[in-house]
Amino acid sequence: MTELFGAVVRLVGGIFEAINNVFGAKNTKEMKERQQAQKEVDHQSDIEKAVKEKDLEKLRKHIGS
Amino acid sequence: MKNFVSILALNFLLVSCATITPDKIQDSTASYDASTPSNYNKDNGGLIALLDNGAVITSSAKDRYNKLIEMYKIKFKKEKAIELVENAGISPYKDRYGNDLFLIDNEHLVYFGVMNSWLKEKVPADNILDKTIDKINN
Numbered sequence: 001m002t003e004l005f006g007a008v009v010r011l012v013g014g015i016f017e018a019i020n021n022v023f024g025a026k027n028t029k030e031m032k033e034r035q036q037a038q039k040e041v042d043h044q045s046d047i048e049k050a051v052k053e054k055d056l057e058k059l060r061k062h063i064g065s
Numbered sequence: 066m067k068n069f070v071s072i073l074a075l076n077f078l079l080v081s082c083a084t085i086t087p088d089k090i091q092d093s094t095a096s097y098d099a100s101t102p103s104n105y106n107k108d109n110g111g112l113i114a115l116l117d118n119g120a121v122i123t124s125s126a127k128d129r130y131n132k133l134i135e136m137y138k139i140k141f142k143k144e145k146a147i148e149l150v151e152n153a154g155i156s157p158y159k160d161r162y163g164n165d166l167f168l169i170d171n172e173h174l175v176y177f178g179v180m181n182s183w184l185k186e187k188v189p190a191d192n193i194l195d196k197t198i199d200k201i202n203n
């Protein structure tokens with residue numbers, strides 16, 4: 001009975017550790033910085049695309065205050 | 066046991082929901098620009114027209130561009146390896162109505178948009194320390 005209880009506790013501990021490894025990692029400082037950098041790259045690409053396509057209205061939104 | 070499984074599932078759900086992903090930068094509409102000559106619609110965000118070699122902007126837009134360079138000069142240099150100076154990429158432009166406007170080249174128009182997004186996202190401007198380090202390095 002004690003062994004069974006110990007196994008269940010280890011199993012639960014393992015599950016939580018796995019959850020933390022998968023989801024916790026997304027909130028690390030590096031991960032957030034990478035997401036922010038990616039967002040800025042996407043934004044710049046969007047502006048460049050608008051310039052290339054001469055999309056005046058879109059550029060007005062990007063440039064406006 | 067049923068309760069235990071429910072709590073475990075709830076825990077899993079809460080941990081999953083805790084993941085925060087930043088929103089995409091969204092610009093809503095073109096803003097009002099009071100310095101726009103009367104020949105044009107003033108809801109233009111400071112951008113009058115697009116030409117092959119750049120964009121025609123108002124004096125307010127030019128001032129905002131220079132202000133952004135003042136705020137983010139060092140951050141921009143660090144991230145894009147490009148040093149911006151006041152009026153970079155800007156030249157005077159007279160339109161067909163005789164209004165004094167400005168022409169910004171396509172490259173610097175993109176930089177304007179990038180720095181403007183930083184401002185909208187409330188990215189902190191260069192601080193004294195950044196400026197001092199930059200001065201020492203140059």
